[in-house]
Amino acid sequence: EPEVTQTPSHQVTQMGQEVILRCVPISNHLYFYWYRQILGQKVEFLVSFYNNEISEKSEIFDDQFSVERPDGSNFTLKIRSTKLEDSAMYFCASSELEGENSPLHFGNGTRLTVT
């Protein structure tokens, strides 16, 4: 079964550094997402992406964050200057369609630790 893949599985970085989290969505999917989950808390929406542009973003997704689809397969999340509170599990997801009953398929996640 096709799956969403994310790399790296764990990233440790120092406060103030830039990180790029990488994702390869399922190949025929058109909608891409980033979610994050701080340890012990709920899954939170960050951003959705369609047709090479952001379609929606949450309050969490401030100017420190950016997303890109640099080629036909990768979908990246960049955090420009990491803060301690950015430590979380970051999940990439994709879906085939928009609208009713088109579920998200999640990658295994990247655990980001900011020290």
Next chain:
Amino acid sequence: RKEVEQDPGPFNVPEGATVAFNCTYSNSASQSFFWYRQDCRKEPKLLMSVYSSGNEDGRFTAQLNRASQYISLLIRDSKLSDSATYLCVVTLHYNNNDMRFGAGTRLTVKP
């Protein structure tokens, strides 16, 4: 009111028990509904979509009440492997696939 609200749990049940989870959502325009399960430190995985007429998949039954903005998940004959956190997930707007997650309800099935 939270966008998606779930029973806080945790639920601790013996094997073979029937357990039900509830979820309410705040936006009446929400159109799509799902139950995901999440194992500890793993990604959410789709358990089942929730359809207006209610639907069943083996031991799992999902119900939707649009008037009350309420979703439920029933697990019959629970197994040890059902132990996980169950996430209620709702799309925020019609024709918008951006989903909002409930905080999850933790289930532990004991022998």
